[in-house]
């Protein structure tokens with residue numbers, strides 16, 4: 001199958017058609033939604049409307065729309081009352097049969113009502129990198145002072161054994 005053909009059973013194709021998570025952002029090429037399994041308050045996803053598997057498969061138009069979408073998702077996160085969001089998300093009908101542990105967990109966090117201190121922006125681009133749904137999704141993850149004991153290295157920590165190095 002060609003990578004850009006619609007995939008009938010693809011969850012993010014359903015999302016991008018507006019059939020699942022409500023949009024927090026939309027432009028010509030992308031939609032943004034809040035992740036229903038948040039690892040931190042405001043955890044969002046940027047998803048191309050076209051069924052594209054890899055970030056390296058984006059076409060010129062999508063590339064041109066990418067950074068405005070990223071900024072739009074960031075602005076939407078910062079304009080949202082995240083406590084109210086997760087209290088509402090718990091009750092969404094389409095999430096009825098899915099576990100809510102992560103929603104309950106972020107509702108308990110001391111920094112739930114703070115503005116993000118930083119962002120981790122990333123994409124698990126391939127199965128070996130941890131991608132679980134084969135439709136491109138860029139993770140826009142707000143970060144807060146104290147959310148992990150030692151944030152140094154950030155994305156380097158996906159390979160914990162070699163993440164840390166001594167600076168000269």
Ligand SMILES: [Zn+2]
Nearest residue numbers: 010013051135
């Ligand atoms: Zn898809």
